[in-house]
Amino acid sequence: MNAKVTSPTSAAGGWGSAKAVGTSLAKEHVLLHGSALLAHQNKPDGYMCVSCSWAKPAHPHPFEFCENGAKATAWDITKKTVTPDFFAKHTCTELLEWSDYDLEKIGRLTAPMRWNAQTDKYEEVQWQDAFADIGARLRPLAPDSVVFYTSGRASLETSYMFALFARLFGTNNLPDSSNMCHESTSVGLPKTIGVPVGTVTLDDFEHTDCFFFFGHNTGTNAPRMLHQLQDARDKRDVPIVTFNPLREPGLVAFRNPQSPTEMLTGKKTQISTQYHQVKLGGDTAALAGLCKYLIEEDDRAQAEGAPAVLDHAFIAEHTHGFESFAAAMRIASWDEIERHAGLTRAALESAGQIYAQAEAAMVLYGMGLTQHRNGVQNVQMITNLLLLKGNIGKPGAGVCPIRGHSNVQGQRTVGITEKPAQVPADKLKSLYHFDSPTKKGLNTVEACEGILDGSVQAFIGLGGNFARATPDHSRMEPAWSTLGLTVSVATKLNRSHLLHGQVSYLLPCLSRIEIDRQDGGEQAVSVEDSTGCFHGSKGRSEPTSDLLLSEPAIVAGLAKATVGDRGTVDWDGWVADYALVRDAIEATYPKIFKDFNKRMWNPGGFHRPLGASERKWETETGKANFVVPETYDEDPDMPEHDGSVIRLMTTRGDSQFNTTVYSLDDRFRGIKGTRKVIMLNADDMLRLGLQERDVVTASTVAHDGYTRQVKGLEVRAFDIPAGCAWSYYPECNPLIPLWHYAKESKVPAAKSVPIKLHKQM
Structure with missing residues (x-):
């Protein structure tokens, strides 16, 4: 192998950082477009970084992004695409031999796909057909046999909708990436x-x-x-x-x-x-x-x-x-x-x-x-x-x-949690006329245990690369094939999508950086940073594909097909105007989100109490x-x-x-x-x-x-x-x-x- 190891960099930043940003933009063929977009990253009227969740200042620097934030932007707006033709040429078994780096660098997903067990390939499917089939497969399942996982990138609006979807379905199985960090x-x-x-x-x-x-x-x-x-x-x-x-x-x-x-x-x-x-x-x-x-x-x-x-x-x-x-x-x-x-x-x-x-x-x-x-x-x-x-x-x-990922803290704030004690069940009942489940849900480790022992039968992933982020790969990776259904909402291909269940869907979504056009006009979303401040975020890049749906639209499509008229949720109205979702978040968490829509564009955000x-x-x-420490040895498993x-x-x-x-x-x-x-x-x-x-x-x-x-x-x-x-x-x-x-x-x-x-x- 002969890995090349040189002297480590002695300081962060400098010419090494500047060169890395330029190289990244050039590799994704977005040197000019990406440079223009970066001027809006983490700005009060721009889009919030899809990478880390560090605080966004009220008075930002001219370039309020870091090297990795710029790489994340370039990665999302790349001109490289993964079309249905690509999947026609490669089986999942073949693609599993690729490295994680090689899988993601091939580009953005462009169309909804369903895995064909006969050919071992993903094939294009119509959105409504995908929603209908996923809903039909979920409805007969015991609610607690389904896991609704969330990565740290989804917006507050999407996260609130996803948590509500899971609870209307009847479960608190809402693990997320914070379970791992x-x-x-x-x-x-x-x-x-x-x-x-x-x-x-x-x-x-x-x-x-x-x-x-x-x-x-x-x-x-x-x-x-x-x-x-x-x-x-x-x-x-x-x-x-x-x-x-x-x-x-x-x-x-x-x-x-x-x-x-x-x-x-x-x-x-x-x-x-x-x-x-x-x-x-x-x-x-x-x-x-x-x-x-x-x-x-x-x-x-x-x-x-x-x-x-x-x-x-x-x-x-x-x-x-x-x-x-x-x-x-x-x-x-x-x-x-x-x-x-x-x-x-x-x-x-x-x-x-x-x-x-x-x-x-x-x-x-x-x-x-x-x-x-x-x-x-x-x-x-x-x-x-x-x-x-x-x-x-x-x-x-x-x-x-x-905190790490861009909205991992915010997701918890609006209901992504397996712990029913943290759920405002009374508010949800008054707003949507249903009883929220009271049984504790599965966290990430428990979801893995459920996949191994067969008690988990379906996995809905809102972003992320769950199979790679979790431990014990030699045990976990073979277990994915025992799942009856896996659904992945994603922007790029990763290993989790290839470790499919018996029925598997790959649903491509807009990036936060892309313009989100709905019936109510161009939409904005919101996130919470590491210091507990909430910020608005508005995409500024044209979508990679006309077939992409926003994360709220995908969650609404899945929810309508699965829970139907259960509860009184205006899914279509929410997708048309995300401000209505923010009104619902404010109604559910009034102390935290008072005047949400008015304050989300405050320079520097507004702080949670x-x-x-x-x-x-x-x-x-x-x-x-x-608290008196029980031991000074942090790792009792160490021989x-x-x-x-x-x-x-x-x-x-x-x-x-x-x-x-x-x-x-x-x-x-x-x-x-x-x-x-x-x-x-x-x-x-x-x-x-x-x-x-x-x-x-x-x-x-x-x-x-x-x-x-x-x-x-x-x-x-x-x-x-x-x-x-x-x-x-x-x-x-x-x-x-x-x-x-x-x-x-x-x-x-x-x-x-x-x-x-x-x-x-």
């Missing part, structure tokens, strides 16, 4: 501060005294945030402390592509003032070390009559459980903390000093915290740290889970809660004292968003032309008898009777803590057992998988 946040935060989302907005970036980052690759997954971080560093010298196993360029340094001075002179901004390479699975221990330092320093200050380190007034008025937590931290062993964190006491105390000196601090984190067996505990340790100094509910302070931001705690105790076992984390490359791979090159990590690599600590390579360019098979250490392995991985040395390794997602998802998930949230624990490596001869 930030569900640990949605479970952990309500118990500690009473809200399921972050508490900061862009305004807080201008008032904070320090940032703490945990488990996030900002330069790849939320690059536009680097503008706020650069301003904080250059203008106010705000310290940024990062805890991450890999030294990601975006959190090391940033060269602003929109600054002529920086582009011409090579000047760059140092982002992190401290960078701590925590061991995989060591975040709880690292956070415990910070908390222990603060509490002991406060004890010392009180004994000496010095100013307090902790905010005792806030703790007394607003929190519950402090004494138990403080006692646990006081008796915690520094030796144990250091061993689990992979960091020294001195390093943790150095970071703690920065936090102690700040009047207002923000903690930001990504899936490096949530995708662990104790991911929920990680999230609660974040709030423990913030509560010690009253860093919730004041300017410049708060918790900021950095959050009690925690006002120090109103909607928890069982009526206060913010400290102890076995030097042959290493911890693997799966990660995305810089030319990738979720399962979509825009290029086989990863400039930030110095990888070119391949994703079949595994990166190890040099000492581990020596200890395991491995050399550069050895080809290995990675096998999961699990004693459940199943063999999980990925072959053909080329070994390379990388700056990663000893005992740890990384490789790419989703290529290494086969190594993650389905049962290896976060306790309470069931997020697949992809950031610490116990594996062994075997050299291929």
Whole structure:
């Protein structure tokens, strides 16, 4: 294979980013058209990025897009198309041999298709015939045998309609992509501060005294945030402390592509003032070390009559459980903390000093915290740290889970959830005259379990690449053929569409970037960003094909064919005018969406009300809660004292968003032309008898009777803590057992998988 590995990029942005954008537009044959469109990306009167969900400012930069956002736009508006003629030439079995990258890069789907079991090919079908047949096949099924899955891209309007369709059908089986990433946040935060989302907005970036980052690759997954971080560093010298196993360029340094001075002179901004390479699975221990330092320093200050380190007034008025937590931290062993964190006491105390000196601090984190067996505990340790100094509910302070996909948070806000307690059933009954189902639905892991045991008989996918995004491929992929029906709403072909059920439909939809013309005129949609702000989005590119339908139109077509007149929903009226859907969303969630249609075009969006931001705690105790950690070992499945076992984390490359791979090159990590690599600590390579360019098979250490392995991985040395390794997602998802998930949230624990490596001869 001989993967080419060069020196990783030392800073995010710069000429490398500018070149990558131009190359991407040229590859999709949209250099001029795409360049013009990008001027409208993330603007108050434009379209919201289909990639990440980072906040959209009220006063945007001239080019309010990042490298990956531009690649996502180019990917969507490509001139390359996948017509029925393409499917006439290729069987699904043949196409399954193609790589994920090769499947998606062939272009946009152009017509509705149905799989022909006799020829093993997709064939064109009329929309109404597709809807009628899908409805006829769904109606006889038990409602809880059908899964309605949503990826993170669908708009608020589409998501609301899809959730209503599922509940009219009779099920809460509404898993979505958040089940695979930030569900640990949605479970952990309500118990500690009473809200399921972050508490900061862009305004807080201008008032904070320090940032703490945990488990996030900002330069790849939320690059536009680097503008706020650069301003904080250059203008106010705000310290940024990062805890991450890999030294990601975006959190090391940033060269602003929109600054002529920086582009011409090579000047760059140092982002992190401290960078701590925590061991995989060591975040709880690292956070415990910070908390222990603060509490002991406060004890010392009180004994000496010095100013307090902790905010005792806030703790007394607003929190519950402090004494138990403080006692646990006081008796915690520094030796144990250091061993689990992979960091020294001195390093943790150095970071703690920065936090102690700040009047207002923000903690930001990504899936490096949530995708662990104790991911929920990680999230609660974040709030423990913030509560010690009253860093919730004041300017410049708060918790900021950095959500991934463009509307994954918003979908949950308008009803995409398997949890009936989060559904306003009384509102739905008064609006649509039906009783919402009360049985808990399936989340992503449970949907996979249902596919394996046969209790799930049909799968409706609103976007995404479910079969590749989920774990345990060697078990899951064969199970898809047992499903009676699979329906995929998509813009491009991916592997999930080829792993079809006994009857399978592929329904192509408009992209958010494309002009959506309905009977009521050109339509707009809306999304929620990572900071809880809602924005309007209006497509500006001509549709790829005249046969494409919008996502709302497809959901309405499926609903009318399946649930008929059940409930009192004006599906046709909603499709003609999406403003009516927004009125319905407002009627269902009046506190969140007051004056929705009037406010959706506010520059910077409008913010959802959050009690925690006002120090109103909607928890069982009526206060913010400290939580004592059960263990400092985030991954109890990891075998102890076995030097042959290493911890693997799966990660995305810089030319990738979720399962979509825009290029086989990863400039930030110095990888070119391949994703079949595994990166190890040099000492581990020596200890395991491995050399550069050895080809290995990675096998999961699990004693459940199943063999999980990925072959053909080329070994390379990388700056990663000893005992740890990384490789790419989703290529290494086969190594993650389905049962290896976060306790309470069931997020697949992809950031610490116990594996062994075997050299291929």
